[in-house]
Amino acid sequence: MTADIRTSDHGLTGTGTPSGPESRAPWWRRAAQFVGERPELGWAVAAFVCFVLALVLQVTGAPSALWIGAYAVCYAAGGWEPAWSGLQELRKMRLDVDVLMVVAAIAAATIGQWRDGGLLIVIFATSGALESMATRRTETGVRALMKLAPEEATRLGAGGREERVASGDLVAGDVVVVRPGERIATDGEVIEGSTDVDESSITGEAVPVSKVVGEEVFAGTMNGTGAIKVRATRPGSETVIARIASLVEEAQEAKAPTQLFIERFEQRYSVGVVVTTILFIAIPIPLLGWSFEEALLRAMTFMIVASPCAVVLATMPPLLSAIASATRAGVLVKGGVPMERLAGIREVAFDKTGTLTEGTPVVTEIVAFDGDEEGLLALAAAGEEGSEHPLGRAILTEALERSLVLPEVTAFQALPGRGIEATVDGRVVRIGSRRLVTPSGEAEAALAELEQKGLSALAVESDGVVIGALGMADVVRPDALRVVAELARIGVVRTSMVTGDHAGPAEHAARATEVGQVKAGLLPEDKVAHVRDLGSDEGHVMFVGDGVNDSPALAAADIGVAMGMRGTDAALETADVILVRDRLSVLPELIELSRRANRLVRQNLVFALTVIVLLVTLDVLGRLPLPIAVAGHESSSILVALNGLCMLRWRFRGADAPTPAPTRSSHSLEVHSG
Numbered sequence: 001m002t003a004d005i006r007t008s009d010h011g012l013t014g015t016g017t018p019s020g021p022e023s024r025a026p027w028w029r030r031a032a033q034f035v036g037e038r039p040e041l042g043w044a045v046a047a048f049v050c051f052v053l054a055l056v057l058q059v060t061g062a063p064s065a066l067w068i069g070a071y072a073v074c075y076a077a078g079g080w081e082p083a084w085s086g087l088q089e090l091r092k093m094r095l096d097v098d099v100l101m102v103v104a105a106i107a108a109a110t111i112g113q114w115r116d117g118g119l120l121i122v123i124f125a126t127s128g129a130l131e132s133m134a135t136r137r138t139e140t141g142v143r144a145l146m147k148l149a150p151e152e153a154t155r156l157g158a159g160g161r162e163e164r165v166a167s168g169d170l171v172a173g174d175v176v177v178v179r180p181g182e183r184i185a186t187d188g189e190v191i192e193g194s195t196d197v198d199e200s201s202i203t204g205e206a207v208p209v210s211k212v213v214g215e216e217v218f219a220g221t222m223n224g225t226g227a228i229k230v231r232a233t234r235p236g237s238e239t240v241i242a243r244i245a246s247l248v249e250e251a252q253e254a255k256a257p258t259q260l261f262i263e264r265f266e267q268r269y270s271v272g273v274v275v276t277t278i279l280f281i282a283i284p285i286p287l288l289g290w291s292f293e294e295a296l297l298r299a300m301t302f303m304i305v306a307s308p309c310a311v312v313l314a315t316m317p318p319l320l321s322a323i324a325s326a327t328r329a330g331v332l333v334k335g336g337v338p339m340e341r342l343a344g345i346r347e348v349a350f351d352k353t354g355t356l357t358e359g360t361p362v363v364t365e366i367v368a369f370d371g372d373e374e375g376l377l378a379l380a381a382a383g384e385e386g387s388e389h390p391l392g393r394a395i396l397t398e399a400l401e402r403s404l405v406l407p408e409v410t411a412f413q414a415l416p417g418r419g420i421e422a423t424v425d426g427r428v429v430r431i432g433s434r435r436l437v438t439p440s441g442e443a444e445a446a447l448a449e450l451e452q453k454g455l456s457a458l459a460v461e462s463d464g465v466v467i468g469a470l471g472m473a474d475v476v477r478p479d480a481l482r483v484v485a486e487l488a489r490i491g492v493v494r495t496s497m498v499t500g501d502h503a504g505p506a507e508h509a510a511r512a513t514e515v516g517q518v519k520a521g522l523l524p525e526d527k528v529a530h531v532r533d534l535g536s537d538e539g540h541v542m543f544v545g546d547g548v549n550d551s552p553a554l555a556a557a558d559i560g561v562a563m564g565m566r567g568t569d570a571a572l573e574t575a576d577v578i579l580v581r582d583r584l585s586v587l588p589e590l591i592e593l594s595r596r597a598n599r600l601v602r603q604n605l606v607f608a609l610t611v612i613v614l615l616v617t618l619d620v621l622g623r624l625p626l627p628i629a630v631a632g633h634e635s636s637s638i639l640v641a642l643n644g645l646c647m648l649r650w651r652f653r654g655a656d657a658p659t660p661a662p663t664r665s666s667h668s669l670e671v672h673s674g
Contacts, residue, residue, distance in 0.1 A: 047078025078125030153185035195226025210417035226416030314604030317644030342594030346539025352499035365471035454508025
């Protein structure tokens with residue numbers, strides 16, 4: 001998704017409205033491109049198709065050469081990559097589960113159990129593809145972040161001559177010219193001109209921020225309608241955007257210890273199985289007088305029954321089935337690890353703008369000193385008709401929704417950083433902040449009251465007299481209050497809001513949603529610190545956001561959730577979960593889905609390990625014929641797989657249902673300002 005950044009006329013804080021055209025390419029072409037960019041997924045799909053074809057041929061009684069050939073292609077498509085990876089590890093004198101899985105599949109094929117081996121290859125290739133895709137997310141997310149800053153900037157050289165230079169070559173003290181509609185290339189201070197800047201990528205505020213001489217701007221933010229000169233205060237490698245990218249990388253690397261533990265366990269298990277298999281051949285021949293053929297047969301039997309086929313099938317099908325069920329409800333979970341972690345969520349932190357709120361300002365209060373609210377709104381809407389500012393659009397939209405007739409406008413002028421001036425029905429109308437209009441008495445009291453409520457306040461002046469004020473707010477999502485209540489019901493012990501917006505709008509949204517804690521005025525690194533502070537022995541932490549400034553927190557959380565429709569590229573790449581339809585209502589059910597899947601995984605593991613221990617014991621005692629070993633092993637694999645597929649029956653109750661207005665209750669709010 002891309003951000004549609006509007007130019008701005010008003011001097012109030014906030015964020016632009018991310019949007020962006022969906023691809024017009026046919027679905028099959030988009031699917032092919034998706035798979036082509038992820039080759040490991042393409043091989044897994046090929047292995048699955050070949051497996052299904054071979055299974056159909058085998059069941060329908062086709063010549064064995066045909067279905068064996070199809071299984072062989074399945075082996076090659078899904079097995080070459082883990083086999084190559086395993087060989088690379090062997091060269092480093094390390095043995096991992098890749099080698100064990102491939103050897104187990106080949107052992108199954110040598111005794112005629114092509115289907116068992118093929119199923120193992122398909123499951124292993126699919127899980128490997130998901131893991132590979134997950135490990136690439138950090139790099140892709142960082143690339144998306146760095147694209148926000150323009151590659152070149154207009155620098156003032158000797159004698160005031162303009163020159164185009166690479167943004168990375170800028171150093172502290174350089175003066176950069178930023179024209180209307182350009183992205184700012186450096187962190188710095190405005191030394192000439194005034195404008196409005198969309199800082200949603202850094203702070204997530206609701207509307208563009210007015211900038212005048214002496215105020216700070218950030219690289220990667222979008223300039224509005226004014227031209228400004230900026231003196232760089234730090235080199236390109238130390239800008240806020242660069243620091244955000246660094247935070248994302250650090251947060252992703254912090255999850256590595258869990259992966260290292262898994263890799264150590266896999267290696268030890270693989271070494272144990274291989275060593276035991278060798279001992280099955282080496283020891284019984286001299287000590288028990290077995291023939292080589294008998295020892296080899298017993299060793300092969302052990303290799304098959306001890307191979308982790310049933311263990312893999314015990315874990316992956318429930319998680320993959322849960323992922324498929326979530327996808328039907330418009331939730332994309334990026335792999336089995338995030339799906340498993342969701343079960344442990346005990347604390348949830350939300351971004352404000354575009355996450356708990358709609359991200360679009362609307363008129364919520366009209367204060368007309370003469371009592372004619374519709375007349376005031378019609379006058380203001382006419383004046384704002386030529387404006388591209390989100391607040392101006394909100395005023396015009398409200399008037400059109402009320403079917404008001406707008407008076408004639410004969411002149412319009414945008415005043416960057418302050419507001420607008422227009423001639424409406426022969427009257428000079430000015431609409432804007434205190435930088436444009438200086439209210440007093442009744443007008444000052446009205447503006448102060450609106451601001452105390454957490455609203456963005458604009459004064460409306462006609463022929464030099466302030467005749468009213470308009471209050472605007474970013475509307476809370478209709479399902480947000482119910483979601484917070486549902487999270488508490490299922491055992492989430494704490495909810496909080498973390499935002500770069502000012503305290504007033506943040507408190508207004510927090511009270512409407514009844515989150516337990518709100519922290520306002522935070523930079524991206526502050527959000528990361530808050531998410532890390534939430535981490536406790538009680539369980540995992542979830543962070544829900546949509547913007548570039550949310551990317552480090554999404555990476556730092558145990559589970560990062562991005563809003564799919566509003567989400568920026570950086571947020572979508574960094575997140576573990578994407579709400580494709582922006583429905584917060586699915587979050588509690590998603591956690592419950594994960595808990596159900598984890599219960600099935602535990603059931604399957606107990607059953608699979610019990611069968612393995614039983615079969616291995618019988619094999620060691622010499623009482624396990626090879627056909628019984630294969631039948632027992634394959635039966636346990638099929639049973640745990642079928643049990644895991646039960647997750648496909650899960651249905652999200654509120655995925656498509658309209659959200660009723662919940663009953664309000666008393667609420668205590670803990671407020672912090674960053």
